[in-house]
Structures are given as structure tokens and as C-alpha cells.
Amino acid sequence: MKFDESISYLLAKVSVGHRKMLEKTAAKIGLHGGQIFVLMELWKKDGLRQVDLAGRLDVAAPTVNKILGGLLEGDFVTRSKYEDDARSTRIFLTSKGIDARALLEAEWDTLEEYTTINLTDTEILVLKQLLTRLLEQVEI
Amino acid sequence: MKFDESISYLLAKVSVGHRKMLEKTAAKIGLHGGQIFVLMELWKKDGLRQVDLAGRLDVAAPTVNKILGGLLEGDFVTRSKYEDDARSTRIFLTSKGIDARALLEAEWDTLEEYTTINLTDTEILVLKQLLTRLLEQVEI
DNA sequence: CTTTGATTATTAGCTGGCTAATGGTAGATT
DNA sequence: AATCTACCATTAGCCAGCTAATAATCAAAG
Numbered sequence: 001m002k003f004d005e006s007i008s009y010l011l012a013k014v015s016v017g018h019r020k021m022l023e024k025t026a027a028k029i030g031l032h033g034g035q036i037f038v039l040m041e042l043w044k045k046d047g048l049r050q051v052d053l054a055g056r057l058d059v060a061a062p063t064v065n066k067i068l069g070g071l072l073e074g075d076f077v078t079r080s081k082y083e084d085d086a087r088s089t090r091i092f093l094t095s096k097g098i099d100a101r102a103l104l105e106a107e108w109d110t111l112e113e114y115t116t117i118n119l120t121d122t123e124i125l126v127l128k129q130l131l132t133r134l135l136e137q138v139e140i
Numbered sequence: 141m142k143f144d145e146s147i148s149y150l151l152a153k154v155s156v157g158h159r160k161m162l163e164k165t166a167a168k169i170g171l172h173g174g175q176i177f178v179l180m181e182l183w184k185k186d187g188l189r190q191v192d193l194a195g196r197l198d199v200a201a202p203t204v205n206k207i208l209g210g211l212l213e214g215d216f217v218t219r220s221k222y223e224d225d226a227r228s229t230r231i232f233l234t235s236k237g238i239d240a241r242a243l244l245e246a247e248w249d250t251l252e253e254y255t256t257i258n259l260t261d262t263e264i265l266v267l268k269q270l271l272t273r274l275l276e277q278v279e280i
Numbered sequence: 281c282t283t284t285g286a287t288t289a290t291t292a293g294c295t296g297g298c299t300a301a302t303g304g305t306a307g308a309t310t
Numbered sequence: 311a312a313t314c315t316a317c318c319a320t321t322a323g324c325c326a327g328c329t330a331a332t333a334a335t336c337a338a339a340g
Contacts (some may be wrong), residue, residue, distance in 0.1 A: 015155035017278030138157030
């Protein structure tokens, strides 16, 4: 059996390589890889609780908690008490956190172009559809 | 701009979800995720040096060093001095490390089937080709 | 030969994923 | 009202990736 011809193997290898590129992209605007995805959720909907972020990102609560520590320290977000439930905290973007979006958009385009430079427009479309289908499966 | 329609975004999300499945697969045979890929290289060619493993896996030397610590402790590999160069060590599979291959092959099939359950045979082929092309790009 | 530079393994410490365990709060049941 | 259960944030500690820095060794240049 050849492991390296399986989707699982290829996916794992591509992941590691692509993550390195993503980290470099994030570093250009003073962020780390994981912080990007938390900010993306806040750009969609500001003021989420940590448990909401964990749910939307499909990661564990301590992971969100740790990433938020960096974002707080970097002054990208603030943490407020949630009025209706003393257990929760709400996370809000600072102006720096809001401004980061435009910066990331530019860098993200560059990352995307580099990633897909070997693919035709049709292939990119097909790949997006296939990855979307994979995502549905692995998120269960 | 919508981040979540980009290849980079989809790839990152699929990676996290798939990695969780991969970790569970590894755990079934007493291994961790990263250890699997080191063993795969040794199954191809036993007795490699750490720097060779790092090169083939395309990861940093300290990563290999740390993973080998676990494999040594789990008695999957042994470490020997390299005769021709006192700086290097050679890594050899134990019988347990050799036997792990058959165990992983069975579990890997299950992982692969679960991962691709929503895809047709043709789609699997296309995805493999596209991932291979992506791999060539992200490994540069 | 000696010295300089490159290579190998290793350690320390960072991010980001995880599980397990705690403390505090909310809600439901009694 | 009291208790019990569920939920939220947090901490500690694990694995796997990374960079930077060190010690040891090899190789090559002088």
C-alpha cells in the first residue's frame, strides 16, 4: 500500500506547506496564523462570546482563549463582561482590529495567487468545490 | 472580499478538521499524528539520519528531534551513531516499528474512506491531481 | 597545521491545536 | 429555597510545527 497516493497523505503534506506560507502572510501585518481566523469571525460579527468563536471556528475553547490572549496583548480586540450572563465575556474589535482587515485582504490576495499559480481558473473552481465537500465531511 | 471562498481559507479549515481525524487514526495504534509521517519515511528507507528525515518530511530539524523522542520512548525506533560522521545519528526501526506499518495500513484505509465518502472515484482522482500540483507549489 | 566555515543534533521558547480538571454562574428540578 | 445539572472561561500540560542559539564535528582554505 502506498500511503503517499492517498488524499489523507496529500492533504496533510499540503497543509504543512501552506501553513508556513500563511504564517508569513500573517506576520507581514503583525499577526500570527491562528489570530487571523478569529479576526475573520469578528469581522463577520463583532461582540461574540468565546464559546461562539469556538463553535464557529470549530476549535476547542482553550484554543480560542489562548489566541485571544495574543490579540488582546496586540490591541486588536478588547474583552467585556456579557451583561446577561456573568459566565461569558464578549470580544470586540478595536480600531486596530478593524483596520487589520484591509491590510489582510491585500496580503491574502497575494497568498492566494501564489498558492494557485499552477492552476487554471477552471481547476481553481473545481478545487474549491471539492474542498468544500471535504470540509462538510471533516467537520462532522 | 470574502476570505471564506478562497482556496487558502478552505485548505486551512479542511486541514484542522482532517488533522483531528488523523490523530484519532494514529491513536488507535498507539501513535501520535506526527510520528506517523516519520515512520512512513523509515518504512521507505531505514537507517536515515535526522537531517535526512527533516529534508524528506520538509520540516525543521527540532521537529524531527522531538518526534523521535516519542518514537524512541515508545520503542518504535532506535538511535545509533553514524560510523562515518560523529555529528550524525542513524534512526532504525525496531520490530515494533516495522509491525506498525500493517496496523496503520488498515486504519489508513478507514480514514481514507471516511474522508472521501462524499466524492466519486473520478472526483477523488481529480482531487489527488490538484493536491499534487498544490504540493509542488507550497513545498518550494 | 591551524583556522575558518559549514553541518548535525540538541535545547529553549514561541504559536496553535488538543484533553482534563476547576471555579463560577445559570437554570431546572424538586 | 435548595440542590443538581449544565455551561462558560480558564489553567495546566500534552503534541507538532517554528526560530534562534550552542556544542561538537567535519571539511576546506590558508
